Amino acid sequence: MAERDGAQPGRSDLELLRAHAAGDRDAFTELFRRHRDRLWAVALRTIGDREEAADALQDAMLSAHRAAARFRGDSAVTTWLHRIVVNACLDRIRRRQTHATVPLPDGVHTDGEPGRHTGGPEPAAPAHDHDTALVVRQALAALPAEQRAALVLVDVQGYPVAEVAAMLGVAEGTVKSRCARGRARLAVLLGHLRTGADAPAADVPRLTSGNRRRPEGVGSSSGASRQAVSQEEP
Structure with a gap:
């Protein structure tokens, strides 16, 4: 190396x-x-x-x-x-986990199936990258810990699935499943960052241009949620 x-x-x-x-x-x-x-x-x-x-x-x-x-x-x-x-x-x-709750965007709740929405008005996209970064961090924090860790390692840090499986001590299929579930959840929590229902992933503001490993594909996901997470700067 x-x-x-x-x-x-x-x-x-x-x-x-x-x-x-x-x-x-x-x-x-x-x-x-x-x-x-x-x-x-x-x-x-x-x-x-x-x-x-x-x-x-x-x-x-x-x-x-x-x-x-x-x-x-x-x-x-x-x-x-x-x-x-x-x-x-x-x-x-x-x-x-039992000591704090994480505030989420208006109209989104966590007690149902991924993709469910309360029916309230969709919040406007944040005006500044700082606001968007905060929302992304809040959305990540709302994920189960195991899903969050898998997404951070694969989508943010760009490690190959096989290497992440070794890091987490689980099978590669488990890593893929956790990433897929996490991305599906983030697609709901971060959907308001798009300019419209059919907006492409590129509409999610770029929050950082820092270098990272090229992520290995692990199944379908929301482009907006993946790009927002991979470009989020803590």
Whole structure:
């Protein structure tokens, strides 16, 4: 893999992890620095709150730091790190689910089948990208934790389905199913971002031009919901 500036070009992720387990005090710091940005992005988009995401990432890295000697090499080190981060986020999401509700756009409710609408007036599209980003974050937060994690990894971060399955410890078909269900739900929650019922995905405002992996197709979805999520900047 390409190393970041300042990385030790002679040592792979696995070599750094093994060096850490053998007592190298700098190896884990270098490993974390190498993957910090992507791990932070996954934590932030999965959990939806900067303070909680920072705590989850810290918990995850402490776990990885302590468990390094038990790494068996069944997957890439980066896959292993992502799995620990996602699990830390999911644990926090489950713990807080009973303590808060997420405000959703007017006319949308969460107690029925995907696609149902209360019949109230469809809200106007937000005037600014900041408002749209907030709505996207709220919609993501309304998804079940497992669907949210799958969508973040596949549609936002652009990891292949097979790699996400390894990160989450589930079958590839499960990842595809979670993504499909999540996209169907987001199509309802984010439908008001379109300018009309038949508006193409391009009508959803572009919120960021940041680089990400090219997502692997995993079945049908709403173009608007996928583009809004993949371009949402936490």
